[in-house]
Amino acid sequence: MLLSIDTSHGTSAAVFADECLSFVAIDDLFTHAESIGLAIEQALQQADVSVEQLTAVAVGRGPAPYTGLRVGMAAATSLSKARSLPLYGVITLDAIANSISDKDLLVVTDAKRKELFAATYKAGNRLLGPMLITAEELTNYPGFELIQQPCNAKLIGQYVKKALQLGVDLSDLSALYLRSPDVTPSPGKKVSG
Amino acid sequence: MDLRILSQSDLSAIMQIETALFGSEAWSEETMSSELITPHSYYIGVFDPSLVGYAGLRLAPADFAADVLTIGVAASKQGKGIGRRLMDALLLHAKRQGAEQVFLEVKESNASAISLYKSLGFEQIDLRKRYYQPSGENAVVMKLVIQQPIVLGIESSCDETGVGIVRGNRLLANALHSSMTEHAKYGGVVPEVAARAHLEALSPTLGQALLDAGIKIEQVDAIAVANGPGLAGALMVGIGAAKGLAVATNKPIYAVNHLVGHIGADVLEKGSVELPTIALLVSGGHTSLLLVRDLLDDVVLLGETIDDAAGEAFDKVARLLGLPYPGGPQIDKQAATGDPKAIKFPRGLMLPKDLAEHKYNFSFSGLKTAVARYVEKAELEGTEISKADVAASFREAVIDVLLTKAIWACEEYKIPRLLLGGGVVANARLRDEAQRRCDAAGIELRIPRFSLCTDNGAMIAALGAQLVMAGRKPSGLGFGAESTLSVTTIQTP
Numbered sequence: 099m100l101l102s103i104d105t106s107h108g109t110s111a112a113v114f115a116d117e118c119l120s121f122v123a124i125d126d127l128f129t130h131a132e133s134i135g136l137a138i139e140q141a142l143q144q145a146d147v148s149v150e151q152l153t154a155v156a157v158g159r160g161p162a163p164y165t166g167l168r169v170g171m172a173a174a175t176s177l178s179k180a181r182s183l184p185l186y187g188v189i190t191l192d193a194i195a196n197s198i199s200d201k202d203l204l205v206v207t208d209a210k211r212k213e214l215f216a217a218t219y220k221a222g223n224r225l226l227g228p229m230l231i232t233a234e235e236l237t238n239y240p241g242f243e244l245i246q247q248p249c250n251a252k253l254i255g256q257y258v259k260k261a262l263q264l265g266v267d268l269s270d271l272s273a274l275y276l277r278s279p280d281v282t283p284s285p286g287k288k289v290s291g
Numbered sequence: 292m293d294l295r296i297l298s299q300s301d302l303s304a305i306m307q308i309e310t311a312l313f314g315s316e317a318w319s320e321e322t323m324s325s326e327l328i329t330p331h332s333y334y335i336g337v338f339d340p341s342l343v344g345y346a347g348l349r350l351a352p353a354d355f356a357a358d359v360l361t362i363g364v365a366a367s368k369q370g371k372g373i374g375r376r377l378m379d380a381l382l383l384h385a386k387r388q389g390a391e392q393v394f395l396e397v398k399e400s401n402a403s404a405i406s407l408y409k410s411l412g413f414e415q416i417d418l419r420k421r422y423y424q425p426s427g428e429n430a431v432v433m434k435l436v437i438q439q440p441i442v443l444g445i446e447s448s449c450d451e452t453g454v455g456i457v458r459g460n461r462l463l464a465n466a467l468h469s470s471m472t473e474h475a476k477y478g479g480v481v482p483e484v485a486a487r488a489h490l491e492a493l494s495p496t497l498g499q500a501l502l503d504a505g506i507k508i509e510q511v512d513a514i515a516v517a518n519g520p521g522l523a524g525a526l527m528v529g530i531g532a533a534k535g536l537a538v539a540t541n542k543p544i545y546a547v548n549h550l551v552g553h554i555g556a557d558v559l560e561k562g563s564v565e566l567p568t569i570a571l572l573v574s575g576g577h578t579s580l581l582l583v584r585d586l587l588d589d590v591v592l593l594g595e596t597i598d599d600a601a602g603e604a605f606d607k608v609a610r611l612l613g614l615p616y617p618g619g620p621q622i623d624k625q626a627a628t629g630d631p632k633a634i635k636f637p638r639g640l641m642l643p644k645d646l647a648e649h650k651y652n653f654s655f656s657g658l659k660t661a662v663a664r665y666v667e668k669a670e671l672e673g674t675e676i677s678k679a680d681v682a683a684s685f686r687e688a689v690i691d692v693l694l695t696k697a698i699w700a701c702e703e704y705k706i707p708r709l710l711l712g713g714g715v716v717a718n719a720r721l722r723d724e725a726q727r728r729c730d731a732a733g734i735e736l737r738i739p740r741f742s743l744c745t746d747n748g749a750m751i752a753a754l755g756a757q758l759v760m761a762g763r764k765p766s767g768l769g770f771g772a773e774s775t776l777s778v779t780t781i782q783t784p
Contacts, residue, residue, distance in 0.1 A: 131527040135534030135768035165524045172531030180539035279483040
């Protein structure tokens with residue numbers, strides 16, 4: 099019984115047995131902290147699964163704008179640790195590509211500041227990325243079908259089911275920001291003269 | 292029948308029952324009178340409509356214990372459940388005040404009382420021969436064990452990832468990870484850097500806390516988390532983690548105020564926090580002066596900084612002097628050999644014209660600018676400055692304003708008690724000067740140990756435990772981060 103969590107876009111949680119048993123999504127992009135507990139709780143309730151029945155947890159680790167992403171990752175980390183469950187980290191672009199097709203894909207999500215998070219896929223395998231590109235750079239990948247859609251917990255869960263069968267390593271649990279913290283040391287300013 | 296706390300005005304009614312019941316073994320009126328006002332004592336009575344029964348308890352907070360000192364029900368009113376009602380009220384009070392064990396003595400011949408105590412969970416632990424005088428009767432010593440709630444608290448409002456665990460008012464663990472060194476190259480806390488560090492530190496800090504406390508997560512009775520005030524992105528990591536834990540363990544969650552947590556930390560030192568108190572919280576993010584009459588219901592913000600926090604001023608002045616971050620310890624080191632009176636730096640919001648509106652507010656921006664001007668002027672003129680004198684004079688200006696206003700508050704509100712909290716309390720000069728001025732003004736000064744003064748998870752757990760012990764309803768799962776949360780919102784519903 100797998101619980102999947104994603105806050106790379108909105109806030110969502112899903113429960114999987116062999117199939118997806120429940121999927122709860124709260125699409126608001128500014129209420130991750132408010133929504134995360136409710137989303138997980140409702141996903142468990144709708145699936146009629148108790149938290150004790152879970153056997154694994156999966157979480158989207160971006161790339162995504164930071165503040166919301168961390169909420170889902172923090173919840174998945176503490177929940178899996180508290181229940182001593184394995185936690186799988188998923189690159190959200192991989193989960194999106196997996197949900198589309200095995201064709202050649204350029205998967206992008208909104209990175210804010212007129213940039214995009216992107217990765218290319220061939221026959222289900224990631225070729226390039228994840229990386230940051232501008233809208234103008236979208237034309238640099240001819241032959242790849244452009245897929246622009248957000249990720250969610252259902253896509254994460256579906257991907258994990260398949261990836262585990264294929265033996266994909268999902269042990270990296272670091273958040274993918276693809277940008278340095280937005281700061282430069284101040285040189286200090288004069289106050290006199 | 293009403294039950295209420297007894298006061299001196301009830302003394303004669305108490306003594307009537309006391310002497311009728313206990314005869315030559317009765318307490319004297321003087322003893323009873325002083326018992327009523329002894330610190331940590333709790334005397335209650337049942338009225339129908341006049342006093343028909345009374346009982347008294349004394350807490351020993353440092354031992355997490357309480358003693359039932361007396362209980363008496365008028366002979367004509369016995370057998371009506373009044374004794375049980377009094378005992379229930381005493382035990383509820385003991386539980387809420389953090390007692391882990393309650394002791395009492397009872398005459399061996401008093402079978403009905405012994406049976407009542409046994410039904411409440413007391414067990415005999417000793418028999419004292421000829422304890423009661425002059426009758427020479429034996430005393431049965433009994434003990435009740437109270438299971439206090441285990442609460443895990445998460446703190447992530449700034450640059451410290453804290454996970455603390457308490458049982459009632461007892462500290463079990465206080466694990467901490469600081470991202471301070473990562474902020475050093477920026478000269479101050481960078482919110483995004485802090486938030487990233489929280490996520491990375493979360494799992495190891497949680498693991499460390501459980502290890503230190505020697506408990507399993509299933510043993511935790513409630514989760515507490517600071518949901519403000521603080522850096523929104525940083526707070527959200529702690530909130531996400533806390534909600535994950537609450538769902539994982541099916542345990543209630545309490546969203547608590549970070550600043551009130553600083554005050555609550557003192558219960559972990561002495562088993563209780565003496566109230567009312569004035570509290571001065573000084574850190575890199577806050578400079579707040581509070582009037583605390585009740586930790587859970589009555590915290591008033593008297594004043595706060597209108598620009599920089601005191602700790603921020605230390606960091607900024609350290610940079611002006613070419614000293615590394617964090618500035619507090621650096622300024623302290625320099626100031627050790629400096630003259631605090633060498634340079635007359637301004638005292639913010641201390642002029643008579645400021646006091647009408649800003650009696651208890653602080654401002655350190657002007658002070659920082661004054662130091663900058665002083666340093667730049669020396670540079671322009673090509674003269675050497677004494678870093679030691681600048682540091683000492685600056686530090687003195689900050690401390691002077693902080694303590695002057697804190698002591699004004701103690702005097703205005705007639706509260707001879709001052710509690711310090713926040714990271715700036717690490718400053719030895721602040722502590723020494725606070726002690727000197729409090730001694731001179733007859734004010735009791737409380738400073739928790741440093742690990743409970745800086746941001747930490749234990750203080751959040753302690754405040755959460757206070758809420759649990761008081762029987763407060765948990766927060767819903769839908770609360771968010773409140774970066775400017777008012778100190779009057781002690782718990783977010």
